[in-house]
Amino acid sequence: MEVNARGHMHFTRNEKIIVLIAAAIGWSHDAVGLTLLNFLAEPIMKEFGVSTLEVGFVFSAQYILCIFGAMLFGELGDRFGRKNALILSILWVVVFSVLSALAPNFWTLAALRLISGMGVTWGLAFTYISEVYSPKRRGLFGGIIHATFIFGFIISALSVSYIYPLYGWRACFLVTLYPIPFLILFARYLPESRIWEKHSAEEEVSKMKLKEILGNRYYLKLMILSTFLFWLAEFAYHAIVDWSPTFIIRQFNYPPEEASKLVMKISLVALIILPFVGLISDYIGRRLSFAVSALLGLLGCLMLGYFTLVDFNPSMAMLSLFIIPLGFGSHALFGVWSSELFPTKYRATATSVIFSVARGLSFGGFIVGYIATFAELIYGMLLGGIAFALMVILPWLLPETKGRELEDF
Numbered sequence: 001m002e003v004n005a006r007g008h009m010h011f012t013r014n015e016k017i018i019v020l021i022a023a024a025i026g027w028s029h030d031a032v033g034l035t036l037l038n039f040l041a042e043p044i045m046k047e048f049g050v051s052t053l054e055v056g057f058v059f060s061a062q063y064i065l066c067i068f069g070a071m072l073f074g075e076l077g078d079r080f081g082r083k084n085a086l087i088l089s090i091l092w093v094v095v096f097s098v099l100s101a102l103a104p105n106f107w108t109l110a111a112l113r114l115i116s117g118m119g120v121t122w123g124l125a126f127t128y129i130s131e132v133y134s135p136k137r138r139g140l141f142g143g144i145i146h147a148t149f150i151f152g153f154i155i156s157a158l159s160v161s162y163i164y165p166l167y168g169w170r171a172c173f174l175v176t177l178y179p180i181p182f183l184i185l186f187a188r189y190l191p192e193s194r195i196w197e198k199h200s201a202e203e204e205v206s207k208m209k210l211k212e213i214l215g216n217r218y219y220l221k222l223m224i225l226s227t228f229l230f231w232l233a234e235f236a237y238h239a240i241v242d243w244s245p246t247f248i249i250r251q252f253n254y255p256p257e258e259a260s261k262l263v264m265k266i267s268l269v270a271l272i273i274l275p276f277v278g279l280i281s282d283y284i285g286r287r288l289s290f291a292v293s294a295l296l297g298l299l300g301c302l303m304l305g306y307f308t309l310v311d312f313n314p315s316m317a318m319l320s321l322f323i324i325p326l327g328f329g330s331h332a333l334f335g336v337w338s339s340e341l342f343p344t345k346y347r348a349t350a351t352s353v354i355f356s357v358a359r360g361l362s363f364g365g366f367i368v369g370y371i372a373t374f375a376e377l378i379y380g381m382l383l384g385g386i387a388f389a390l391m392v393i394l395p396w397l398l399p400e401t402k403g404r405e406l407e408d409f
Contacts, residue, residue, distance in 0.1 A: 011132050011191065011194065015132070015191045016132055016133065018186075018189055018190055018191065019128050019129065019132045019190065019191065020129070020141065020144075020145070021182070022086060022125070022128070022182075022186050022190050023086075023125035023126070023128050023129050023145045023148075024125075024144075024145055024148040024151075025090065025179050025182050025186075026086055026089065026090050026121035026122075026124070026125045026179075027121060027122060027125050027145055027146070027148050027149055027152070028148040028149060028151045028152035028155070029090055029093060029094075029121070029152060029176065029178070029179050030093060030119070030121050030122060030149070030152065031148075031149040031150070031151070031152025031153050031155075031156070032097075032152040032153075032155050032156050032175060032176055033093045033097040033116055033119075033176050034062060034063070034117075035152065035153050035156045036097075036156045036159070036160075036172055036173060036175075036176075037055075037058060037059065037062065037113065038059070038156070038241070038242050038243075038244075038245060039156055039157060039159075039160040039164075039172075039245050039256070039260050039263075040160060040164070040169040040172060041055050041059075041245070041246055042245075042246065042249060042256050043164070043168070043169045043256065044106070044109070044169060047169070048105065048106035048109075050106050051373065052246075052369040052372045052373060053369050053370055053372075053373050054106065054110075054369075055369060056242075056243075056365050056366045056367075056368060056369015056370060056372070057110070057366050057369065058109070058110045058113055059238065059242045059365025059366060059369065061110060061113065061114055061366075062110075062113035062114055062116065062117045063117055063356075063359045063360040063361075063362065064114065064117065064360045064361070065114050065115065065117040065118045065360070066117045066118065066120050066356035066359055066360040067353070067356045067357050067360040067361070068118060069089070069092075069117065069118030069119060069120040069356065070120045070123060070349075070352035070353045070355070070356030070357070071210055071349070071352075071353060072118065072120075073085050073088070073089045073119075073120050073121075073123070073124060073348075073352060074120070074123050074124070074209070074210075074348045074349035074350070074351070074352030074353055075208060075209055075210070075349055076088070077123070077124045077127065077348035077349070077352070078196075078209045078345065078346055078347070078348045078349050079200075079209075081192050081193070081196060081197075081200075082124055082127060082128050082131075082192065082193045082196055082348065083186070083190050083191070083192045083193075085124050085348070086121060086124040086125065086128065086186075086190075087183055087186055087187060087190075089119045089120055089121045089124060090119065090121055090179050090183060091119075091179075091183060092116070092118060092119030093116055093119035093121070093176065094176055094177060094179060094180065096112050096113075096115045096116035096119070097112075097116050097173055097176035098173060098174060098176060098177060099112050100112045100113060100116065100173045101170040101171065101172075101173035101174055102170070117360070120352055120356055122335070122351075122352065122355050122356070123335075123348055123349075123350075123351035123352025123353070123354075123355055123356070124348055124352065125145060125335070126142060126145065126334070126335025126336065126338070126339055126351055127193075127335075127339055127347050127348040127351050127352075128193060129141055129142055129145055129335065129336070129339075130142070130335065130336055130339035130340065130347070130406060131193045131194075131195040131196065131339075131344075131347075131406055132193065135340075135402075135403045135404055135405060135406075136282060136403070137279075137282060138282065138336045138340075139278040139279060139280075139281035139282040139286070139289075139332070139333065139336050139402070140275060140278045140279040140282055141278070142278050142332060142333065142335045142336035143274045143275040143276070143277055143278020143279060143281075143329075143332035143333075144274070144275045144278065145335065146274045146278070146331050146332045146334070146335065147270070147271050147272075147274035147275050147332070149331075150267045150268070150270050150271040150274070151271075153264070153267045154264050154267060155175060155178075156172075156175075157260040157261065157263060157264035157267070158260075158264070159172040159175045160172055160256065160257065160260045161257045161260045161261055161264075163175070164256070164257065165257055195344055195406060196344060199344040199345055209345070209346035209348075209349035209350075210346075210349050210353060212345075212346055213342075213346055213349070213350055219341075219342060219350070222341050222342070222398070222399075223350060223353070223354060225394075225397050225398055226337070226338055226341065226354050226398060227353075227354045227357050227358050228358075228394070229290075229391065229394050229395060229397075229398065230334055230338075230354060230355060230358035230359075231357070231358040231361065231362060232387040232388075232390050232391050232394070233294075233328075233330050233331055233334070233358070233387070233391060234358045234359045234362035234364070235362045235363070235364045235383075235384065235387045236297065236327065236328075236364070236384035236385075236387035236388055236391070237328060237331070237362070237364065237384075238362050238363075238364030238365045238368075239364035239365070239367065239368050239380065239381055239383050239384040239387070240301075240324060240364075240381050240384040242364065242365035242368065243365065243368050243369070243372070243377050243380070243381055244263050244266070244321065244381075245259045245260060245263050246259075246377065247377045247378065247381065248262055248263065248321075250377065251308070251317075251377075251378070252314065252318070266321050266322055266325060267325070269322055269323075269325040269326065270325040270328050270329070273293070273325060273326050273328070273329040273332075274328070274329055274331065274332040275332070276329065277289050277293050277329035277330065277332045277333065278332040278333065278336070281332070281333055281336075281402065282402065285400050285402045286333050286336070286337045286340075286395070286398075286400060286401060286402055287395040287396055287398065287400055288395075289329075289330075289333060290330045290333050290337075290391065290395040291391070291392045291393075291395050291396075293326065293327055293328075293329035293330040294327055294330050294388045294389075294391035294392045295327075295388075295392050296323065296326035296327050296329075297324055297325075297326060297327010297328065297330075297384075297385075297388040297391075298327065298385055298388035298389055298392065299323060300320050300321075300322075300323035300324030300325075300326065300327060301320075301324060301327075301382055301384055301385030301388060302385060303316065303317075303319070303320035303323060304317060304320035304321065304324065304378070304381075304382065305378070305382045305385070307320060308378050309378065324384075327388050327391075330391060334354075334355055335351065335355075337398070337401060338350065338351045338354050338355070339351050339406070340401035340404045340406070341398070341399065341401060344406065347406075364383070364384070367380060367383065368380030368381055368383070
């Protein structure tokens with residue numbers, strides 16, 4: 001650690017790299033555990049004899065316990081440090097994802113996905129990044145970390161494309177073991193947040209961090225507004241992405257492994273746009289960047305609806321699936337924006353709870369699955385367009401935090 005002339009704490013280059021890797025492993029692994037089911041929906045429905053309604057329920061239900069996991073791991077991160085809480089949350093997901101491969105029936109699988117959802121790494125990872133990296137490039141690195149979710153998505157797609165044809169859907173869940181060697185290294189070399197160490201040394205043990213936030217009218221207002229805004233983004237994501245592989249299989253008659261490869265290519269758009277939106281937000285601000293990204297997502301949804309339902313054009317409909325991910329660039333700002341809104345003493349709790357409530361209660365996958373029981377998938381998926389429209393408007397209700405220093409906040 002280094003200290004500059006103003007007394008601000010800085011991390012060495014190696015420390016920053018280690019924190020970046022830890023955050024990336026945590027978030028990409030979260031993606032693998034949560035998206036495997038999206039790619040495996042068809043074979044799981046066939047094996048257990050269930051419909052899109054039950055699988056849509058699991059799509060959404062596996063996120064519900066994220067809320068309780070956020071309270072648990074966020075509290076651990078604020079009380080006992082970012083490092084140990086992050087390592088424990090990753091290990092939690094490993095254990096219950098591997099157990100999912102052994103599920104004897106559909107509802108056991110659903111229960112294991114629920115429990116796995118409690119392993120919330122997101123808030124801890126982004127709190128770490130926000131406290132380590134300079135505000136001048138915080139948006140960029142936040143975008144890079146959020147983009148690692150796409151790497152996890154790609155790992156899921158690859159496992160279905162290459163493992164599923166040979167060994168079946170159960171073997172795909174075993175890929176969630178890959179963080180284990182990294183966790184051993186993190187236990188030894190991952191540095192604790194210096195900002196957290198400073199504030200925890202100065203602060204006396206207090207009541208639960210979430211209770212403190214709920215008792216503060218200003219921070220409660222920020223929590224409600226940011227949760228609703230991020231909920232819209234999560235609803236759009238799950239309404240469209242959860243069912244994209246199934247939509248491609250049914251609409252374009254692709255086999256599951258080919259649909260997975262196509263979705264993997266589509267996900268590369270988000271891989272590029274997430275760091276770009278994060279970088280742009282360091283110059284033009286969090287609010288404008290969020291709104292512009294959402295506007296592009298809205299355009300993609302309008303194209304998908306038109307070229308699927310009005311003037312059927314498979315090529316243009318497929319192109320729209322590559323445009324919609326531009327709207328998910330707004331996700332790059334979740335972590336840094338929420339981290340900049342709340343003080344150090346409950347930053348991990350606030351950041352974790354905001355995202356987990358937004359994600360856990362999105363119900364996009366469930367609603368689309370329900371609609372698909374009596375109509376085509378596309379009608380439910382296009383509800384994401386309404387969410388994108390609201391995302392263009394609502395960012396302006398939150399404070400602009402670009403450039404905020406966190407050492408003394």
